[in-house]
Amino acid sequence: MIMADDTFQKLTEVFRKFPGIGPRQANRFVFFLAGLSKDNIDQLKNLLTDLTNTTFRCPDCRRLFSSQAGGHLCRLCADPARDQSHLIIVEKESDLDNLEKTGIFKGRYFVLGKLLPLFATQPEQELSLEILKKKIKKDKVKEITIALSANLDGDSTANFIKNYLIKHFTNQIKINFLGRGLSSGTELEYSDPETLKNAWENRK
Amino acid sequence: MIMADDTFQKLTEVFRKFPGIGPRQANRFVFFLAGLSKDNIDQLKNLLTDLTNTTFRCPDCRRLFSSQAGGHLCRLCADPARDQSHLIIVEKESDLDNLEKTGIFKGRYFVLGKLLPLFATQPEQELSLEILKKKIKKDKVKEITIALSANLDGDSTANFIKNYLIKHFTNQIKINFLGRGLSSGTELEYSDPETLKNAWENRK
Amino acid sequence: MIMADDTFQKLTEVFRKFPGIGPRQANRFVFFLAGLSKDNIDQLKNLLTDLTNTTFRCPDCRRLFSSQAGGHLCRLCADPARDQSHLIIVEKESDLDNLEKTGIFKGRYFVLGKLLPLFATQPEQELSLEILKKKIKKDKVKEITIALSANLDGDSTANFIKNYLIKHFTNQIKINFLGRGLSSGTELEYSDPETLKNAWENRK
Amino acid sequence: MIMADDTFQKLTEVFRKFPGIGPRQANRFVFFLAGLSKDNIDQLKNLLTDLTNTTFRCPDCRRLFSSQAGGHLCRLCADPARDQSHLIIVEKESDLDNLEKTGIFKGRYFVLGKLLPLFATQPEQELSLEILKKKIKKDKVKEITIALSANLDGDSTANFIKNYLIKHFTNQIKINFLGRGLSSGTELEYSDPETLKNAWENRK
Numbered sequence: 067m068i069m070a071d072d073t074f075q076k077l078t079e080v081f082r083k084f085p086g087i088g089p090r091q092a093n094r095f096v097f098f099l100a101g102l103s104k105d106n107i108d109q110l111k112n113l114l115t116d117l118t119n120t121t122f123r124c125p126d127c128r129r130l131f132s133s134q135a136g137g138h139l140c141r142l143c144a145d146p147a148r149d150q151s152h153l154i155i156v157e158k159e160s161d162l163d164n165l166e167k168t169g170i171f172k173g174r175y176f177v178l179g180k181l182l183p184l185f186a187t188q189p190e191q192e193l194s195l196e197i198l199k200k201k202i203k204k205d206k207v208k209e210i211t212i213a214l215s216a217n218l219d220g221d222s223t224a225n226f227i228k229n230y231l232i233k234h235f236t237n238q239i240k241i242n243f244l245g246r247g248l249s250s251g252t253e254l255e256y257s258d259p260e261t262l263k264n265a266w267e268n269r270k
Numbered sequence: 271m272i273m274a275d276d277t278f279q280k281l282t283e284v285f286r287k288f289p290g291i292g293p294r295q296a297n298r299f300v301f302f303l304a305g306l307s308k309d310n311i312d313q314l315k316n317l318l319t320d321l322t323n324t325t326f327r328c329p330d331c332r333r334l335f336s337s338q339a340g341g342h343l344c345r346l347c348a349d350p351a352r353d354q355s356h357l358i359i360v361e362k363e364s365d366l367d368n369l370e371k372t373g374i375f376k377g378r379y380f381v382l383g384k385l386l387p388l389f390a391t392q393p394e395q396e397l398s399l400e401i402l403k404k405k406i407k408k409d410k411v412k413e414i415t416i417a418l419s420a421n422l423d424g425d426s427t428a429n430f431i432k433n434y435l436i437k438h439f440t441n442q443i444k445i446n447f448l449g450r451g452l453s454s455g456t457e458l459e460y461s462d463p464e465t466l467k468n469a470w471e472n473r474k
Numbered sequence: 475m476i477m478a479d480d481t482f483q484k485l486t487e488v489f490r491k492f493p494g495i496g497p498r499q500a501n502r503f504v505f506f507l508a509g510l511s512k513d514n515i516d517q518l519k520n521l522l523t524d525l526t527n528t529t530f531r532c533p534d535c536r537r538l539f540s541s542q543a544g545g546h547l548c549r550l551c552a553d554p555a556r557d558q559s560h561l562i563i564v565e566k567e568s569d570l571d572n573l574e575k576t577g578i579f580k581g582r583y584f585v586l587g588k589l590l591p592l593f594a595t596q597p598e599q600e601l602s603l604e605i606l607k608k609k610i611k612k613d614k615v616k617e618i619t620i621a622l623s624a625n626l627d628g629d630s631t632a633n634f635i636k637n638y639l640i641k642h643f644t645n646q647i648k649i650n651f652l653g654r655g656l657s658s659g660t661e662l663e664y665s666d667p668e669t670l671k672n673a674w675e676n677r678k
Numbered sequence: 679m680i681m682a683d684d685t686f687q688k689l690t691e692v693f694r695k696f697p698g699i700g701p702r703q704a705n706r707f708v709f710f711l712a713g714l715s716k717d718n719i720d721q722l723k724n725l726l727t728d729l730t731n732t733t734f735r736c737p738d739c740r741r742l743f744s745s746q747a748g749g750h751l752c753r754l755c756a757d758p759a760r761d762q763s764h765l766i767i768v769e770k771e772s773d774l775d776n777l778e779k780t781g782i783f784k785g786r787y788f789v790l791g792k793l794l795p796l797f798a799t800q801p802e803q804e805l806s807l808e809i810l811k812k813k814i815k816k817d818k819v820k821e822i823t824i825a826l827s828a829n830l831d832g833d834s835t836a837n838f839i840k841n842y843l844i845k846h847f848t849n850q851i852k853i854n855f856l857g858r859g860l861s862s863g864t865e866l867e868y869s870d871p872e873t874l875k876n877a878w879e880n881r882k
Contacts, residue, residue: 072728072732072744072746073725073728073729073732073733073744074729074743074744076725076728077725077726077729080721080722080725084707084710085703085706085707085710086703086706091697091698093772093775094697094698094772095696095697096729097742097770097771097772098696098697099726099729100729100733100742100744101742104730107726107727107729107730108730109692110692110726111723111726111727113685113688113689113692114689114711114719114722114723114726115719115723116684116685116688117685117686117689117708117711117712117719118716118719118720120684120685121685121712130709130712130713131686132684132685132686132712134684156458157458158459158709159709160459160705160706160709161458161459163705164458164459164460164461164466165458165466165470167463168463168466168467168470170466170467170470170471171470179713211470211473213458213469214458215452215456215457215458215459216452216453216454216455216456216457217454217455217456217457242473242474243473243474244451244452244458244466244469244470244472244473245449245450245451245452245468245469245470245471245472245473245474246449246451246452246453246454246469246472247448247449247450247451247452247453247468247472248419248420248448248449248450248451248453249420249450249451249452249453249456249461249462249465249468250420250421250450250462250464250465250468251420251421251462252419252420252421252453253419253420253421254360254361254365254368254369254417254418254419254448255362255364255365255368255419256368257368257453258453258454258455259371259372260454261453261454262368262369262372262374262448263372263374264449264451264453264454265417265448265449265450266369266372266374266375266415266448266449267374267449268448268449268450268451268472268474269415269446269447269448269449270446270447270449270472276524276528276540276542277521277524277525277528277529277540278525278539278540280521280524281521281522281525284517284518284521288503288506289499289502289503289506290499290502295493295494297568297571298493298494298568299492299493300525301538301566301567301568302492302493303522303525304525304529304538304540305538305587308526311522311523311525311526312526313488314488314522315519315522315523317481317484317485317488318485318507318515318518318519318522319515319519320480320481320484321481321482321485321504321507321508321515322512322515322516324480324481325481325508334505334508334509335482336480336481336482336508338480362505363505364501364502364505367501383509564866565866566867568867569866569867572866572867572868572869572874573866573874573878575871576871576874576875576878578874578875578878578879579878619878619881621866621877622866623860623864623865623866623867624860624861624862624863624864624865625862625863625864625865628866650881650882651881651882652859652860652866652874652877652878652880652881653857653858653859653860653876653877653878653879653880653881653882654857654859654860654861654862654877654880655856655857655858655859655860655861655876655880656827656828656856656857656858656859656861657828657858657859657860657861657864657869657870657873657876658828658829658858658870658872658873658876659828659829659870660827660828660829660861661827661828661829662768662769662773662776662777662825662826662827662832662856663770663772663773663776663827664776665776665861666861666862666863667779667780668862669861669862670776670777670780670782670856671780671782672857672859672861672862673825673856673857673858674777674780674782674783674823674856674857675782675857676856676857676858676859676880676882677823677854677855677856677857678854678855678857678880
């Protein structure tokens with residue numbers, strides 16, 4: 067293999083860890099960067115320094131956000147106009163972003179950071195559920211919508227959280243999940259049985 | 271172009287009208303058939319004759335079905351075990367098949383045969399709604415589920431039918447639609463806003 | 475499964491044997507045909523009858539062709555303007571069609587009908603090589619181009635034919651293969667090693 | 679839009695300029711980096727610094743390479759075992775890498791850095807042809823293979839270079855191109871006419 071030179075190789079290996087990046091594209095990134103001016107590379111390095119210095123995890127909703135001030139609540143948690151009695155639990159920041167884009171939800175969020183691994187030994191810690199519990203009490207939450215992806219991992223994590231919430235809050239809180247059924251554009255002829263069952267049960 | 275010979279060309283043109291078939295595949299079909307024995311072709315021709323002789327449109331649900339007897343009700347409409355007070359309206363036979371495979375629905379069907387074209391001049395006739403009306407009265411239908419594809423044409427057709435039913439039956443019948451939301455396997459990060467809105471509104 | 479009716483099911487099974495057709499599309503074909511008028515079905519049946527009556531295998535080049543007269547040579551073999559001293563050996567009719575469309579070849583064809591199966595017990599018979607041999611002698615062929623697909627089966631069949639020809643005609647005939655290298659649109663960065671090697675060896 | 683925070687947004691914009699990266703994936707990169715430890719980010723920054731300090735353009739073949747020493751020839755140009763009388767001209771480093779992986783070529787390279795833009799005003803400068811000319815003289819090159827992608831831009835650039843070389847070296851150097859024809863795996867039935875023509879002309 068020709069690229070025995072250390073820096074090219076090491077940088078290629080770093081980019082391979084970026085989400086969705088294979089060896090060939092990682093390699094193209096390195097050549098792309100190698101062809102940039104020192105100024106451009108410095109600019110990228112400065113942004114990475116900024117990222118380190120200005121990225122905080124919101125103590126309230128657990129999401130990562132960027133802020134010059136920092137250490138405080140994120141923009142959403144700091145916004146008094148948002149209804150703190152309704153909480154959506156999401157897996158990650160990009161899910162939150164996607165929900166925010168619809169403009170339909172005016173409540174607050176809690177970001178798990180991940181779905182539960184298949185053989186989680188300490189599931190409550192891994193999902194920071196203690197922090198979630200405190201937030202629910204502090205905000206006097208009345209409704210919780212568990213908004214995870216409609217797949218195996220999403221469903222098992224959602225169930226785990228639901229049971230945790232029932233155990234700790236019995237019936238004080240209304241717990242629900244995002245609705246299941248036909249997504250936009252679905253043709254009936256090509257729908258899977260699971261989706262059709264959900265669409266049937268949730269007919270309205 | 272080499273294939274000036276009449277039969278090959280004519281047959282290619284016929285296959286091009288088959289659903290989902292382009293010129294290249296139509297051409298492959300013809301060479302495939304040309305390579306078959308006379309016996310095999312005769313077998314296909316006999317099946318086509320059978321199809322003409324044994325395909326009937328069920329006078330009750332309007333679906334095409336094959337029967338040696340014929341002229342009578344289809345298997346589903348003839349089955350007394352099925353609940354005739356609940357009717358699902360579908361676009362076409364393959365939608366009906368797909369719903370039947372789930373085994374969740376125990377009522378009856380009505381097959382429109384198509385969705386409403388964009389500028390339909392006689393929408394009620396095109397969808398055989400007069401026949402639908404008679405069936406509803408005869409069967410004393412109490413609930414109707416409009417089960418069309420979740421796209422523009424499906425939605426406008428569904429609305430048209432709903433309004434027609436309200437006009438003719440006011441509030442005597444419960445009318446609903448297949449539920450909308452996350453279909454199986456959907457990742458939140460990649461969901462379109464419409465689907466997310468539906469999933470939100472149909473949370474439960 | 476709902477479609478227990480004989481004709482629908484049998485016809486679906488027939489269409490599943492058409493090249494490139496899966497169960498779902500076979501099923502759509504049946505519903506498509508079931509919805510056609512008796513006239514349309516009769517038209518299709520007549521074309522199938524014509525196909526049986528007017529399809530002949532050219533005794534000279536072995537290709538299937540359609541002709542009202544029949545029993546004689548195909549259009550290409552009957553054309554005195556084509557150079558019978560140069561022969562292209564192809565797998566099937568659609569390969570021949572695709573080559574004819576380029577308009578570059580003015581010689582004659584020989585259609586094998588198939589590639590050699592992996593464990594062929596009687597390879598010479600399966601490829602009708604005896605007929606090929608006679609044609610070569612009759613036409614006083616001076617150059618043979620073996621034009622098979624650039625894959626494993628194509629290559630092993632091409633080699634078998636080459637050896638057969640050398641055995642029977644020693645060095646009287648020039649034998650060659652279609653050139654290998656970069657196909658149109660190929661980007662160097664994404665080329666496989668085999669293609670690059672061929673492109674290198676065939677540089678010019 | 680939620681992500682009004684400066685650093686996240688700026689970094690997303692930088693990643694959008696990476697080859698093959700759209701807005702959604704750029705955004706995922708930022709959240710991926712935001713979730714890394716300061717140590718990991720520092721490591722990436724150090725590699726970027728190394729990249730700036732250890733990336734050099736080989737004065738001989740013009741390719742970018744990484745070296746602790748630097749300022750000198752690249753590994754390939756410094757290798758006395760490689761035949762300097764045969765030169766391959768490639769567009770970019772990843773094309774060179776792909777050719778090297780085949781292990782078939784034992785000569786030297788010249789990296790253009792890009793293909794000629796459609797309306798190049800100073801094509802000779804843009805492709806550093808003066809440097810190429812000097813290298814050819816210095817190395818007493820006897821054969822040049824122009825190895826560009828088999829598309830419009832590749833072909834017009836290749837022609838421009840060929841004419842330049844003929845003008846400056848008349849017939850002293852053998853100039854050729856990578857061979858055209860069927861690439862590995864090509865099925866004859868689906869080949870484009872251009873590829874078939876090349877395969878025909880380059881039969882052997």
